Amino acid sequence: MKHAAEQESSYISSSEIGRKAGVPGAQVRKDLLCFKAKGRPSVGFHVLTLRKDLERYLGLEHSRSVALVGAGNLGKALAQFPGFAQYGMKITLLLDKDPQKIGSVIGGLEIKGMDVLPLIAKEKRLKIGIITTPASEAQLVAEQMVAAGIISIWNFTPTRLSLPEDVFIRYEDLSAGLALLSQKAAEFERNHNHE
Numbered sequence: 001m002k003h004a005a006e007q008e009s010s011y012i013s014s015s016e017i018g019r020k021a022g023v024p025g026a027q028v029r030k031d032l033l034c035f036k037a038k039g040r041p042s043v044g045f046h047v048l049t050l051r052k053d054l055e056r057y058l059g060l061e062h063s064r065s066v067a068l069v070g071a072g073n074l075g076k077a078l079a080q081f082p083g084f085a086q087y088g089m090k091i092t093l094l095l096d097k098d099p100q101k102i103g104s105v106i107g108g109l110e111i112k113g114m115d116v117l118p119l120i121a122k123e124k125r126l127k128i129g130i131i132t133t134p135a136s137e138a139q140l141v142a143e144q145m146v147a148a149g150i151i152s153i154w155n156f157t158p159t160r161l162s163l164p165e166d167v168f169i170r171y172e173d174l175s176a177g178l179a180l181l182s183q184k185a186a187e188f189e190r191n192h193n194h195e
């Protein structure tokens with residue numbers, strides 16, 4: 001959508017959005033109905049209006065600061081990834097409990113100790129947190145985040161978190177994607193071994 005908005009054309013049809021996004025046009029129309037986007041019959045959607053509506057719906061009109069806890073292999077990689085900026089997200093707080101790591105700088109951010117979480121989260125009005133600690137620490141870290149005012153958590157650990165109902169938790173598991181690829185590769189091998 002962002003790319004489409006940068007182009008000259010001021011209207012875009014749901015089939016065109018679908019083609020660009022690789023999903024059926026009917027699905028796009030259904031999704032856009034969810035937030036009452038208004039299209040014009042046979043013309044489509046006004047690109048800039050649609051983009052603004054989408055950004056508002058997704059809470060992307062203002063940039064958001066994000067706290068990441070666990071500056072290990074995965075945490076460091078995420079902290080250095082520039083792609084979140086495209087969605088107005090910026091990791092601005094990087095925390096770890098390891099005294100050996102505290103004070104070192106990753107992607108321009110100094111790793112701080114967990115003690116600063118309540119104060120900085122309040123100052124920066126942090127609402128989103130990322131957990132990349134060992135699984136055994138995730139529940140404790142999540143509780144510390146919630147106590148600091150964070151209400152949306154992206155949890156990369158395999159731990160199922162037990163938190164108040166109004167806290168949104170997104171679980172991320174890259175190995176699920178890999179397992180799917182493996183299953184497809186195995187299917188391909190089975191089919192071609194019979195040839």
Ligand SMILES: NC(=O)c1ccc[n+]([C@@H]2O[C@H](COP(=O)([O-])OP(=O)(O)OC[C@H]3O[C@@H](n4cnc5c(N)ncnc54)[C@H](O)[C@@H]3O)[C@@H](O)[C@H]2O)c1
Nearest residue numbers: 070071072073074096097098132133135137157172173174
């Ligand atoms: N979701 C995925 O697809 C995926 C992929 C890779 C790793 N992981 C998970 O991500 C997590 C991190 O993996 P990694 O390889 O980066 O581990 P790592 O050991 O390199 O890093 C973990 C970091 O967390 C810090 N830490 C531990 N307890 C803490 C606490 N209570 N408070 C603050 N910091 C604390 C450690 O000091 C360390 O720096 C693991 O749970 C792993 O299973 C998930």
